[in-house]
Amino acid sequence: xxxxxxxxxxxxxxxxxxxxxxxxxxxxxxxxxxxxxxxxxxxxxxxxxxxxxxxxxxxxxxxxxxxxxxxxxxxxxxxxxxxxxxxxxxxxxxxxxxxxxxxxxxxxxxxxxxxxxxxxxxxxxxxxxxxxxxxxxxxxxxxxxxxxxxxxxxxxxxxxxxxxxxxxxxxxxxxxxxxxxxxxxxxxxxxxxxxxxxxxxxxxxxxxxxxxxxxxxxxxxxxxxxxxxxxxxxxxxxxxxxxxxxxxxxxxxxxxxxxxxxxxxxxxxxxxxxxxxxxxxxxxxxxxxxxxxxxxxxxx
Amino acid sequence: xxxxxxxxxxxxxxxxxxxxxxxxxxxxxxxxxxxxxxxxxxxxxxxxxxxxxxxxxxxxxxxxxxxxxxxxxxxxxxxxxxxxxxxxxxxxxxxxxxxxxxxxxxxxxxxxxxxxxxxxxxxxxxxxxxxxxxxxxxxxxxxxxxxxxxxxxxxxxxxxxxxxxxxxxxxxxxxxxxxxxxxxxxxxxxxxxxxxxxxxxxxxxxxxxxxxxxxxxxxxxxxxxxxxxxxxxxxxxxxxxxxxxxxxxxxxxxxxxxxxxxxxxxxxxxxxxxxxxxxxxxxxxxxxxxxxxxxxxxxxxxxxxxxxxxxxxxxx
Numbered sequence: 001x002x003x004x005x006x007x008x009x010x011x012x013x014x015x016x017x018x019x020x021x022x023x024x025x026x027x028x029x030x031x032x033x034x035x036x037x038x039x040x041x042x043x044x045x046x047x048x049x050x051x052x053x054x055x056x057x058x059x060x061x062x063x064x065x066x067x068x069x070x071x072x073x074x075x076x077x078x079x080x081x082x083x084x085x086x087x088x089x090x091x092x093x094x095x096x097x098x099x100x101x102x103x104x105x106x107x108x109x110x111x112x113x114x115x116x117x118x119x120x121x122x123x124x125x126x127x128x129x130x131x132x133x134x135x136x137x138x139x140x141x142x143x144x145x146x147x148x149x150x151x152x153x154x155x156x157x158x159x160x161x162x163x164x165x166x167x168x169x170x171x172x173x174x175x176x177x178x179x180x181x182x183x184x185x186x187x188x189x190x191x192x193x194x195x196x197x198x199x200x201x202x203x204x205x206x207x208x209x210x211x212x213x214x215x216x217x218x219x220x221x222x223x224x225x226x227x228x229x230x231x232x233x234x235x236x237x238x239x240x241x242x243x244x245x246x247x248x249x250x251x252x253x254x255x256x257x258x259x260x261x262x263x264x265x266x267x268x269x270x271x272x273x274x275x276x277x278x279x280x281x282x283x284x285x286x287x288x289x290x291x292x293x294x295x296x297x298x299x300x
Numbered sequence: 301x302x303x304x305x306x307x308x309x310x311x312x313x314x315x316x317x318x319x320x321x322x323x324x325x326x327x328x329x330x331x332x333x334x335x336x337x338x339x340x341x342x343x344x345x346x347x348x349x350x351x352x353x354x355x356x357x358x359x360x361x362x363x364x365x366x367x368x369x370x371x372x373x374x375x376x377x378x379x380x381x382x383x384x385x386x387x388x389x390x391x392x393x394x395x396x397x398x399x400x401x402x403x404x405x406x407x408x409x410x411x412x413x414x415x416x417x418x419x420x421x422x423x424x425x426x427x428x429x430x431x432x433x434x435x436x437x438x439x440x441x442x443x444x445x446x447x448x449x450x451x452x453x454x455x456x457x458x459x460x461x462x463x464x465x466x467x468x469x470x471x472x473x474x475x476x477x478x479x480x481x482x483x484x485x486x487x488x489x490x491x492x493x494x495x496x497x498x499x500x501x502x503x504x505x506x507x508x509x510x511x512x513x514x515x516x517x518x519x520x521x522x523x524x525x526x527x528x529x530x531x532x533x534x535x536x537x538x539x540x541x542x543x544x545x546x547x548x549x550x551x552x553x554x555x556x557x558x559x560x561x562x563x564x565x566x567x568x569x570x571x572x573x574x575x576x577x578x579x580x581x582x583x584x585x586x587x588x589x590x591x592x593x594x595x596x597x598x599x600x601x602x603x604x605x606x607x608x609x610x611x612x613x614x615x616x
Binding site for chain 1: 449557568587
């Protein structure tokens with residue numbers, strides 16, 4: 001899950017991105033149908049997740065043992081689960097968990113990547129190779145296996161999921177920032193900025209960040225998808241969010257044996273995870289393609 | 301002897317990575333866990349004497365660096381202690397469950413290799429805009445489906461509805477039982493193989509030696525099969541090595557869905573039962589297998605392609 005995204009990111013090389021963000025990445029994305037579709041879908045899911053508390057839906061935690069495993073009806077649009085809880089409201093509330101984990105874990109990974117990759121690229125020599133060997137160790141772990149181990153040790157809970165996922169995602173970002181710094185460091189405009197007295201911080205924000213922006217956006221989208229799938233997987237094996245808080249992975253696990261009698265209990269959460277991950281993966285792909293002019297034409 | 305040095309260098313790198321991986325697990329286990337590992341593993345109802353006995357058995361009463369040394373020494377000897385739950389040595393339990401996981405991962409690896417290479421070749425020979433967009437969408441969907449959802453869907457259609465294949469279990473090593481779990485495990489990875497295959501093969505097909513072969517009268521497909529393929533397979537082999545880790549990790553979830561008596565499911569039950577030595581042993585063994593196989597693949601790759609070993613070992 002996380003690793004597949006990692007492997008994919010490493011196979012699709014980010015194209016030369018010299019200030020491409022300013023030179024119309026957005027315009028190019030807007031011409032791309034996949035990009036528009038995925039942005040719309042992702043935006044829609046995020047919007048729902050934000051609005052859930054305001055929606056007129058039932059309590060996702062309230063069991064009703066007179067109404068267990070009811071098929072979809074006007075009272076319960078997606079039926080009820082093994083404890084008679086409303087499936088639709090559980091599904092909607094679970095979107096918050098999923099997106100929160102996806103976004104927070106990825107932000108943690110990006111921040112760690114900026115600090116460690118920045119330090120490695122900036123200082124060079126021994127510190128650089130030490131930090132890179134250190135990141136190799138994390139990359140050498142099958143990510144989902146590492147996350148499972150961490151969760152098994154730390155126990156279920158949201159904070160632990162953030163940590164377990166971010167711990168195996170940051171090296172990708174560290175490498176990205178390091179390689180951008182190395183490629184920018186000796187360029188004339190950075191030397192000029194230095195001569196003019198720019199601080200390291202200013203050079204990082206004004207020159208390094210914009211140059212890594214393109215691949216950063218596509219890696220980030222992929223990492224969010226990876227984290228969402230990882231959370232679903234962890235919750236599926238009972239090592240994710242704490243019960244009874246709903247999570248798509250956990251909803252699937254609870255009704256695993258009920259496919260014959262109540263397929264809606266499996267299909268709804270399964271489709272929800274797939275669509276959410278899909279919107280972010282397509283977004284990442286679209287950005288990668290938009291950065292690479294050749295592909296952008298091919299896929300439009 | 302540059303080749304000998306290359307092997308030595310890769311082996312050294314492997315040892316460093318292995319030590320690092322084991323150290324990370326140690327750090328997380330001993331420094332980040334709130335409370336006492338002995339208390340955690342025995343539960344809250346254990347008597348203080350039992351906790352104290354376990355503490356000294358695990359060496360928890362010694363200084364941290366001594367604990368680390370002991371832990372490392374045991375891990376090197378594949379001694380992961382005794383399972384709390386089953387009261388047997390962890391390594392012997394792991395040896396019982398390992399074959400089923402190797403069988404599943406092997407089956408999935410075979411499927412994804414065949415499917416990924418085939419798909420990649422097909423995309424390279426038939427270049428149409430529609431096919432390429434269709435393949436992009438299909439790949440994205442396969443990458444987005446969680447392995448457990450795909451597994452349940454396959455079970456529903458092929459086992460419950462069509463009754464073509466057994467629904468779960470090892471079935472006494474019956475190859476038919478392997479099909480569905482291997483398929484759901486391989487799906488996402490074969491997409492990645494296909495993408496790599498397509499990119500490298502298309503790149504090779506644009507090189508002068510293909511033009512030379514074509515001008516000698518070879519057909520496009522013949523030139524691809526007997527010349528470009530050989531050079532394009534290198535990166536695919538490397539990705540297959542990385543995939544093995546994903547397969548071993550994903551195997552845990554697949555094994556649960558399909559009631560597969562493998563190492564992943566064992567580790568899962570160990571985690572549920574708070575059987576720390578068994579769980580940690582399972583994870584460490586999976587990680588060791590992954591790292592060792594990746595090193596072997598790198599070395600074999602270096603044997604096949606002199607450019608790798610002459611260019612040094614660092615990836616980036």
